[in-house]
Amino acid sequence: MTQSITAMYDTYTDATAAKAKLVAIGIPEVGVRILSGNETGTTTGAATTQEGGMWGSLKEFFMPEEDRHLHAEGLNRGGTMLTATVEDGYAERTYDILEEHGSVDMDEREASWRKEGWTGQAAGAPVAAVAPASTTATTGLRAAGSTETAAPRGTAQGTDYIPVVEERLNVGKRMVDSGRVRVRSYAVEKDVSENVTLHDETVHVDRRVVDRAVTPDDMALFEDKVIEATEMREQAVVSKEARVVGEVGIRRDATQRVETVTDKVRHTEVEVADERGNVERTGTAGTTTGTAPRKPV
Structure with a gap:
């Protein structure tokens, strides 16, 4: 449309x-x-x-x-x-x-x-x-807005017409904004905690009193000798992995609805009275004739 x-x-x-x-x-x-x-x-x-x-x-x-x-x-x-x-x-x-x-x-x-x-x-x-004040009768009525003057009775003027006007309701359509939905993603941070079991190895130096005879194997004890032991401990290693756990989307559905538009329209009616008192009314709905007295215009 x-x-x-x-x-x-x-x-x-x-x-x-x-x-x-x-x-x-x-x-x-x-x-x-x-x-x-x-x-x-x-x-x-x-x-x-x-x-x-x-x-x-x-x-x-x-x-x-x-x-x-x-x-x-x-x-x-x-x-x-x-x-x-x-x-x-x-x-x-x-x-x-x-x-x-x-x-x-x-x-x-x-x-x-x-x-x-x-x-x-x-x-x-x-x-x-x-019409001039001296005019007592006319050959017919003029439409509202006409610039012509009414002629005295008896003057040949041809046929005059009054238009019968009717308004018609034309209904158009236009799109208007009735609301908006916005979905926005943003990053937030939160504290999380995880328990992990770590293994530690420690080195201790022990001393003890010994009283025994020296064996042949012990004769090498007078030589330099070094014993080493290393302590070990585990540390927690942290890494992060991003995974998609859900989705949020916008879906627009189109539907149709019927709305009744109500307004007022105008139309004109034409009333003709002859010298015998008969009344004839013409409008957009048709023509009726009766003997009721003429209503004032």
């Missing part, structure tokens, strides 16, 4: 830099559009110097009416709007790139404009027409 992400910039340079970064990560260039306030014409009062002005430039972008007014005002003030149509897998990275290049916080900007006296209506946007 794809979704459209819109950002506003104070300068055209920032917007083009963000676009270049988006294209560099694999987003098709045709999916990234830039609309600059310096290119779509300037506005003076309620009339624009180009047909449609900033408001007309936004007619191809699907967005709520209040957002359309807000972005049109931003373009009127010299800003630059960037809109990217991206796959769900690129959405999170796209948000990051747009913020890295200085996208405007539209909530804060709107609050600032309203303090300056902005009413929430973009300059150049169509407004509902008011």
